[in-house]
Amino acid sequence: MIAIVDYKTGNLRSVMNALTRLGAEFVLTADEKELRRADRVILPGVGNAAEAMANLRDTGLIPSIMNLRKPVLGICVGMQIMCRHSDEGDVDCLGIFDTFVKKFIPTEELKVPHTGWNTIGNLESKLFKDIKSGEFVYYVHSYYAGLCPDTIATTRQGILYSAALKYENFYGVQFHPEKSGDTGERILKNFLKL
Amino acid sequence: MVAKRIIPCLDVKNGRTVKGVNFEHLQDVGSAVELGKFYAREGADELVYLDISASDEERSTFTSLVEEIALGINIPFTVGGGISSREDASRLLDAGADKITLNTAGVYNPELIDEIARKYGSQFVVVAIDAKLSDDDGLWHVTTHGGRRFTDKELFSWAREAEQRGAGEILFTSMNHDGTRRGYPCDAFARLNREVSIPIIASGGAGSVNDIAKVLTEGKADAALAASIFHYGEISIGDLKKQLSEQGITVRL
Numbered sequence: 001m002i003a004i005v006d007y008k009t010g011n012l013r014s015v016m017n018a019l020t021r022l023g024a025e026f027v028l029t030a031d032e033k034e035l036r037r038a039d040r041v042i043l044p045g046v047g048n049a050a051e052a053m054a055n056l057r058d059t060g061l062i063p064s065i066m067n068l069r070k071p072v073l074g075i076c077v078g079m080q081i082m083c084r085h086s087d088e089g090d091v092d093c094l095g096i097f098d099t100f101v102k103k104f105i106p107t108e109e110l111k112v113p114h115t116g117w118n119t120i121g122n123l124e125s126k127l128f129k130d131i132k133s134g135e136f137v138y139y140v141h142s143y144y145a146g147l148c149p150d151t152i153a154t155t156r157q158g159i160l161y162s163a164a165l166k167y168e169n170f171y172g173v174q175f176h177p178e179k180s181g182d183t184g185e186r187i188l189k190n191f192l193k194l
Numbered sequence: 195m196v197a198k199r200i201i202p203c204l205d206v207k208n209g210r211t212v213k214g215v216n217f218e219h220l221q222d223v224g225s226a227v228e229l230g231k232f233y234a235r236e237g238a239d240e241l242v243y244l245d246i247s248a249s250d251e252e253r254s255t256f257t258s259l260v261e262e263i264a265l266g267i268n269i270p271f272t273v274g275g276g277i278s279s280r281e282d283a284s285r286l287l288d289a290g291a292d293k294i295t296l297n298t299a300g301v302y303n304p305e306l307i308d309e310i311a312r313k314y315g316s317q318f319v320v321v322a323i324d325a326k327l328s329d330d331d332g333l334w335h336v337t338t339h340g341g342r343r344f345t346d347k348e349l350f351s352w353a354r355e356a357e358q359r360g361a362g363e364i365l366f367t368s369m370n371h372d373g374t375r376r377g378y379p380c381d382a383f384a385r386l387n388r389e390v391s392i393p394i395i396a397s398g399g400a401g402s403v404n405d406i407a408k409v410l411t412e413g414k415a416d417a418a419l420a421a422s423i424f425h426y427g428e429i430s431i432g433d434l435k436k437q438l439s440e441q442g443i444t445v446r447l
Contacts, residue, residue, distance in 0.1 A: 013290040017265045047315040106391035111416060113317060113362055115393045117197045117239055117446040136197060136446040138270060140317040140362075157196055179270045179292065181234070 002026040002192075003038035005065070005078075007055045015044045015075065018178035022185065024192055030059045040070055040192065045077030049101065049143065050089020052077045066094065071194040072170050079165065079172030080145060088143050097165040097172060099148035110158040113142040118155050120163045120175070125152040127164065127171055129190050135183045137163070137175035145174065197446045198410045198438070199239035199417035200431055201395065202424045204229060205246050206275075209259050211425070212246070227262050233424065234267045236431040239446060241267065242295070242365075242419060245275030257289050264290025272320055278303075283310045287318065295365060297322040298338040301345050301352075304359060311360025319363075320395070321356040325349040326369040327379070334368075334382060341369035349382070350389045357390045364390060365419065367398035375401030375422070383413030395419050403429065403437045410443055 004015055006028045019026045026042075027034055035041055043065070045052050056062060065072070074082045081093045086101035093101070106112040117136040120128075144161040147154065153164035155174070165172040171191065177184035204211040206226050230241050243263065245256040253276065260273055273286050274295030283294050300307050300321055311319045324341055325334040334349035353364050366386060368379050378399045386394055396415035400406050406418045423429055435445045 013264060013288065014292065017290060018268065020265065021268065046317065108388065111196075111393045112391055113393075114196060115317070115363060116199050116416065118195070139196070140270075142316075176270075179268065181269050185268060 001038050002040045002042060003035050004028045004042045004044060005035070005056075005059075005061065006030045007052070007059050007061070009045045009047060009052055009055060009077065012044055014176070014178045015042060018185070018188060022188060022192070030061065032061060032064045035061065035064055035068065038070070040194075041065070041068060041072045043072065043074040043078035043082070045075060045079070045081065047077060048088055049077055049080050049086035049093070050091040053081050053086075053089075053091050053093060056081065062094065066096070069169055071191065073191050074170070074172035075178070076141060076174060076176060079174055080143060082165070082170060082172050083145050086143060096167050096170045097145065097148065097150045098167070099145045099150065099162060099165070101143050101145050103143050104158065107158070113140055114144075114157045115140050117180075118157060118175075120153045120155055122154045123152070125164070125166050125171070126194060127166070127173075127187060127190050128153060131183060131186060131190075137177065137180040137183055137187075139175045141174060145172075195444050196416075197239070197444045198415075199395075200237070200406075200435060200438075200445065201240045201242055201417055201419040202233045202238050202431065203242040203244060203397070203419050203421045205244045205421070206256060206259065207246050208252055209255055226259055227266050229425075230263055230267050230271070233431060234269050237435055237447070238269065238431050239417070240269060241271040243271060243273045244295075245273065247276070257285055260286055260289035260291055274320070274322060278306075280306070280309050280313065283314065283318075287314055293318050293320050293362070295320045295322040297324065300356065301336060301338055301347060304355065307356060307359040307361055311362070316360050316362035316392075319361050320365050321353075321361040321363075322365040322367070323349060323352060323356075324367045324369050324372075327382070337369055341372070350385065353386055353390050357392050361392060363393045363395060363416075365395040365397055369398075372398030374399060375405075377401060377405035378409040378413055378415075380408055380413035383409055383415050387414035393417065403434055406434065407438055407441050407443060410438070
């Protein structure tokens with residue numbers, strides 16, 4: 001059973017639909033007991049990091065999330081709020097990943113938000129089992145997490161940044177595996193097997 | 195580097211896709227969900243579904259269709275057509291749409307862009323602009339109702355305003371080129387690219403692979419949207435992307 005943390009963030013439906021397509025059982029919940037019971041936890045996220053942090057704080061779930069020892073996957077803003085700090089709303093985050101979230105600076109060649117399919121490389125985790133460097137995944141974001149020792153995948157958009165992060169049982173992906181076609185489905189399946 | 199996107203556009207009426215030349219003559223080309231899945235398998239990077247229903251009853255059919263699409267396909271999709279309030283946007287978000295397009299309602303009620311972007315994020319809001327190059331004053335005039343009505347807005351200033359109000363992407367259709375299959379106005383797209391920093395989707399006018407290649411290079415567009423050349427099977431999305439790649443354009447293969 002997978003627990004998807006319900007903290008009033010944007011489009012939860014797409015994560016639920018992706019798990020349904022994979023035949024995985026899940027529950028959308030803000031109940032601490034459900035988080036403890038689950039085999040895996042997904043922290044989704046769309047929108048503003050400061051609002052996401054405030055909403056997550058309102059659920060009262062932060063201490064239990066930090067204490068989880070099962071695989072946890074943050075997606076997009078869900079990943080960003082697992083970093084130390086985000087410039088989006090100048091907010092201190094969970095500090096699980098040892099990096100900071102900064103804004104892309106737009107240029108004529110570099111559109112912001114970074115929207116669309118981009119490649120992942122420097123893959124270093126079982127999360128990317130059988131995924132090749134250079135496969136494309138789908139991104140929509142204006143802020144990025146810098147490289148750090150927790151980086152397990154990178155993407156280049158003007159600069160090289162963290163496409164995915166890992167610290168112990170905590171994983172985070174900046175892209176949307178639930179919208180990344182077959183590649184995304186394989187990454188989600190890998191997460192279900194961790 | 196982010197890949198250039200190829201986006202088939204499906205006009206939907208009563209759960210079926212239709213495509214009109216210049217939006218006026220409609221011809222049925224298939225089931226919306228099945229066609230979407232087919233395009234996703236072929237390598238489409240995203241899908242756009244436009245609801246061209248006239249009645250409220252048909253609108254609710256469209257919402258259930260959006261739920262089916264969201265469950266059936268594993269790539270992003272945008273929905274549009276007749277969205278005129280935050281409630282419409284919220285209904286489609288709940289049904290599973292990744293983005294919505296705002297067109298006429300955004301022109302007449304620009305605060306709607308701010309309101310929806312603030313509530314659901316800029317990534318959810320694509321502002322669609324149908325503009326017509328006037329041979330009278332040489333300016334691109336924003337139009338509504340499928341190009342039939344002029345407004346007091348000009349393309350480039352309206353695009354900048356839409357960006358400031360929180361649009362995440364601009365979908366620009368030249369009403370002089372739409373349905374003609376003569377290619378896109380690349381100079382207008384290149385200028386649009388200089389005027390705004392959000393991604394631009396080029397729509398309306400694709401007749402060949404070269405037209406699409408040109409708007410993505412000379413026109414600097416981030417994505418190309420087309421309907422008839424895909425619906426009638428003249429070129430498959432896979433072949434198109436392969437040919438674009440051979441011309442040195444970054445695409446997801």
